[in-house]
Amino acid sequence: MSRHMPPARTHVQARAAALPAALALRIGGVLIALALLLAALPARAEIRIQEVTSQGGITAWLVEDHTIPFAALQLSFRGGASLDAADKAGATSLMAALLEEGAGDLDARAFARAQESLAASFGYSVGDDSVSISAKFLTENRDAALELLRKTLIEPRFDEDAIERVRAQMLSNIRSDLKDPNAIAGQAFSKLAFGDHPYANPQDGTEATVSALTRDDLLAAKQAALVLGRVSIGVVGDITPEELAPLLDALLGDLPQDGPPLPPRATVQLTGGTTVIDFATPQSVALFGHEGLALDDEDFFAAYLLNTILGGGSFESRLMTEVREKRGLTYGVYSYLVGKEEADIWMGQVASANDRIGEAISVIRAQWARIAEEGVTQEELDNAKTYLTGSYPLRFDGNGPIARIITGMQENGFPIDYAATRNEKVEAVTLEDVNRVARERLRAQDLRFVVVGQPEGLEAN
Known part of the structure; x- marks a missing residue:
């Protein structure tokens, strides 16, 4: 996160x-x-x-x-x-x-x-x-x-x-x-x-x-x-x-107590479409996304689980299955929730040969729309919960990582017992929660793709 x-x-x-x-x-x-x-x-x-x-x-x-x-x-x-x-x-x-x-x-x-x-x-x-x-x-x-x-x-x-x-x-x-x-x-x-x-x-x-x-x-x-x-x-x-x-x-103790004002809230200005930046390379890279949701949003854990199923890094994710395993369009495709202090984006990344990046983008859009319309299965949700709850303790693998985690907890306004209760929050998410968030928060029509390369058959708009 x-x-x-x-x-x-x-x-x-x-x-x-x-x-x-x-x-x-x-x-x-x-x-x-x-x-x-x-x-x-x-x-x-x-x-x-x-x-x-x-x-x-x-x-x-x-x-x-x-x-x-x-x-x-x-x-x-x-x-x-x-x-x-x-x-x-x-x-x-x-x-x-x-x-x-x-x-x-x-x-x-x-x-x-x-x-x-x-x-x-x-x-x-x-x-x-x-x-x-x-x-x-x-x-x-x-x-x-x-x-x-x-x-x-x-x-x-x-x-x-x-x-x-x-x-x-x-x-x-x-x-x-x-x-x-x-x-x-x-x-x-x-x-x-x-x-x-x-x-x-x-x-x-x-x-x-x-x-x-x-x-x-x-x-x-x-x-x-x-x-x-x-x-x-x-x-x-x-x-x-x-x-x-x-x-x-x-x-x-000798540091100044106050500083200049922090930046204001940012308006996420992304609109649906494709931006192409010409760059001489045999493989195009693309970032894509639309507005996301904040860590303190009541739907965040449902969105976190949904993203794990959609493209959260596992070879079992929907995007990896459809874009890599079934079609061989890329070595890897991922989605993730990006939370800044003053803005939140749901985004992802992919790379593919210039003559195949257009197809990869079409598949990503289709899967984004499909999961919003049809939702996920109970089996997918159970697997995502197992993955997230099982991998969480592995982050606490030394003094330095733990110090970073507990500092991040303070930055994000989490309670002091968050590390002990985080997995309970994951387990508490229901299938209905995830599928409602999919309907409400995933908007394939609003995805903006930024492609750098020389993609064939892909028009900017």
């Missing part, structure tokens, strides 16, 4: 994904041994979450686990790339990428050495609606690791040489995206869906906007994005509530 659009991941996300492996190579056996220990831990959804409030009024959710001397911290600040003005697009992404390129009295190299010596890893990522920051650290180095993290939040240096180095990396990624059919489709789809709303702007900006960003722009982006009053915090591992509370004040 991602709250962000799927296409190209940002430069910051790529750096964050690569960081733990790079650290393991640099510091040898410490993190490798720790990773092996984490891999041996059982997946669990029955977790005990405690709410911890510091003396300064900062609240976090904590899952204690003292089996190994290690903990994970997740911070998520509401706002993200949607706070960027159109002519400053990419400012938040560039800012976040620079947070560990030197902080306080440590330049980039000194900061990297300090991080290595503590066997700590930090990650920074940006989405339309949030800036997410993660940290993993050993108990013996906890205070020093969090002080180093504090410096990145409060005292980032934004040295000119670091700015230019990271800017060049971002510009390289932006240019690469201009040649990536998936990135082209994602940006075009966002523009059609959101018009002049900030969601239509690329998270990493454009060559023009990123090239023009100044150090003052980055300082302003940090001040706007890293706001104490908009943070959700999850902590998992070898730490007690009594130990955590003062660390929250030390880590975050």
Whole structure:
């Protein structure tokens, strides 16, 4: 149930994904041994979450686990790339990428050495609606690791040489995206869906906007994005509530309490039809969708189950069966519910040869209409419930993933017992619920397809 659009991941996300492996190579056996220990831990959804409030009024959710001397911290600040003005697009992404390129009295190299010596890893990522920051650290180095993290939040240096180095990396990624059919489709789809709303702007900006960003722009982006009053915090591992509370004040207490207004509600502007973007490639890629429904909608769980049956990633889904298995039109076709803070879309993706993408789109439209008209069977619903309830505990496969989950629960306004009750909500959905939602919420005539390639026999409208 991602709250962000799927296409190209940002430069910051790529750096964050690569960081733990790079650290393991640099510091040898410490993190490798720790990773092996984490891999041996059982997946669990029955977790005990405690709410911890510091003396300064900062609240976090904590899952204690003292089996190994290690903990994970997740911070998520509401706002993200949607706070960027159109002519400053990419400012938040560039800012976040620079947070560990030197902080306080440590330049980039000194900061990297300090991080290595503590066997700590930090990650920074940006989405339309949030800036997410993660940290993993050993108990013996906890205070020093969090002080180093504090410096990145409060005292980032934004040295000119670091700015230019990271800017060049971002510009390289932006240019690469201009040649990536998936990135082209994602940006075009966002523009059609959101018009002049900030969601239509690329998270990493454009060559023009990123090239023009100044150090003052980055300082302003940090001040706007890293706001104490908009943070959700999850902590998992070898730490007690009594130990955590003062660390929250030390880590975050110097951040500004308030920031600029968040973006307004976005009107989803998609209309039925097909958009074709000419691109020289033997295989066309397509994104498609129409307006969806929010996480707090009373019909969300019925829609979630319905989407699992329609195209939710299983080889048993309707779309996979009809488009791939029966006709061999694609290697994969998927649908998913995209929930942003200020907009919701029911969408999907497919890729097929230029001479077959038109047929694939016709089949998708037909299946979208068929499931709306005829509904699903009890057997399909039972299978979807088994899949969703059985796979849910597998998400709780380590301190870091659990920290992300409980932080996401706070962001989405879920109660503290959501992890324990989520499967009950899935099981409570009836066949009547799912088929009513199919009739009311699936609208094949409103599907907009954005196709990038050189499709044969497919007309844009």
